Amino acid sequence: MTEQNTRLGIYLMALTMLIFALQDAISQHLARHYNVYMIVMIRYWFFAAFVIAFAARQAGGLRKVAATKRPFLQIFRAALIACEICVMITSFVHLGLIESHAVFAAYPLLVAALSGPVLGEKVGWRRWSAIGVGFIGVLVILQPGMxxxxxxxxxxxxxxxxxxxxxxxNRYAARFDGTATSFFWTGVVGAILLTPIGLWHWEAMTPTDWGWMLALCITGATAHWLLIRCYELTEASALQPFAYLQLVFATILGLLIFGEVLRLNVAIGAGIVISAGMFTLIRARRREKAA
Structure with missing residues (x-):
C-alpha cells in the first residue's frame, strides 16, 4: 500500500463514520414514531437490492459471488448482524445516541476477549488487562449502584x-469465502429474515418520514460502499482506530439535534473504553507485523 492510498483510506474512513452516525440519528428519529422491525426491514430491502447490484458487477456475476463453501455460517452471521441492528436502534430510542455509542465502543474489547474461544487466537495478559480496564470504563458509564x-x-x-x-x-468466513460473497449474504439473508417480521408490524408513514426513510436507505448503502473502498485502499489495522470517530460524530449529533446531555461519567467512561480499545488494536497490529 502506498502512503497516498493509506491517507485516502483514512479520510474515507472518517467520512464513512460520519455517514454511519447520520444513519443512526435518522434511525433514532424514525424509531421514536414507528416500529423498529419495520424500519430495519425497509432498510434491508434497499440494502439487498444494493448488494445484488454490486454482486452482478463483479467478475463471474451473481452466481459466482453467491457461491459459498459455508452456507450455514453465512446465514448465521447475516442473521446475527440483522438482529444486532434492531437491538442497537432500540437502544437509541431508550438511551439516546451518546450513551448507546459510549457503551457500544467496548466492542473491540469483546472481539479481543472472544478471539480465543472463537478463532483459537492467543490472548496475552496485556490484552486481558486492557479488556478489564475497558469494562471498568463501561461500569463508569452505566454507574450501577449509584x-x-x-x-x-x-x-x-x-x-x-x-x-x-x-x-x-467475518474473519472466520474469510478463510472460505471472499468479501463480496459475505457482503451478498449479509444483505440478502437480512432482507429475507426481516421481511415477515417487519410486514407483521407495518405502520403507515407520513410523506415526510418516507423521505427520512429514503435518506436512511441511501446513507446505509453509501456507508457500506465507502467501507469496502476503505479496506481496498488501506490495511484494516491502520483503519480500525478511526472507527471510534463514529462515537465522536454521534455525540455531536446527539447534543445538537436531540438535545442529549453528555454526562461527566459517560465522558470519562468512554475515554477509558477508547483508550483500552486503542491499546488492544495497537497490540494486535504489532502481532500482525511480527508474524
Missing part, C-alpha cells in the same frame, strides 16, 4: 457483544 440502574442500559452492551461476534465470524 442510581436506580435502568435495565435499558444493558441493551447497547448486548449489541456490542453481538457485533463483536459478528466481526469474528
Amino acid at each position: 442510581t436506580v440502574f435502568s435495565p435499558f442500559a444493558i441493551i447497547p452492551l448486548i449489541a456490542a457483544l453481538m457485533f463483536a461476534l459478528y466481526g469474528l465470524l
Whole structure:
C-alpha cells in the first residue's frame, strides 16, 4: 500500500463514520414514531437490492459471488448482524445516541476477549488487562449502584457483544469465502429474515418520514460502499482506530439535534473504553507485523 492510498483510506474512513452516525440519528428519529422491525426491514430491502447490484458487477456475476463453501455460517452471521441492528436502534430510542455509542465502543474489547474461544487466537495478559480496564470504563458509564440502574442500559452492551461476534465470524468466513460473497449474504439473508417480521408490524408513514426513510436507505448503502473502498485502499489495522470517530460524530449529533446531555461519567467512561480499545488494536497490529 502506498502512503497516498493509506491517507485516502483514512479520510474515507472518517467520512464513512460520519455517514454511519447520520444513519443512526435518522434511525433514532424514525424509531421514536414507528416500529423498529419495520424500519430495519425497509432498510434491508434497499440494502439487498444494493448488494445484488454490486454482486452482478463483479467478475463471474451473481452466481459466482453467491457461491459459498459455508452456507450455514453465512446465514448465521447475516442473521446475527440483522438482529444486532434492531437491538442497537432500540437502544437509541431508550438511551439516546451518546450513551448507546459510549457503551457500544467496548466492542473491540469483546472481539479481543472472544478471539480465543472463537478463532483459537492467543490472548496475552496485556490484552486481558486492557479488556478489564475497558469494562471498568463501561461500569463508569452505566454507574450501577449509584442510581436506580435502568435495565435499558444493558441493551447497547448486548449489541456490542453481538457485533463483536459478528466481526469474528467475518474473519472466520474469510478463510472460505471472499468479501463480496459475505457482503451478498449479509444483505440478502437480512432482507429475507426481516421481511415477515417487519410486514407483521407495518405502520403507515407520513410523506415526510418516507423521505427520512429514503435518506436512511441511501446513507446505509453509501456507508457500506465507502467501507469496502476503505479496506481496498488501506490495511484494516491502520483503519480500525478511526472507527471510534463514529462515537465522536454521534455525540455531536446527539447534543445538537436531540438535545442529549453528555454526562461527566459517560465522558470519562468512554475515554477509558477508547483508550483500552486503542491499546488492544495497537497490540494486535504489532502481532500482525511480527508474524
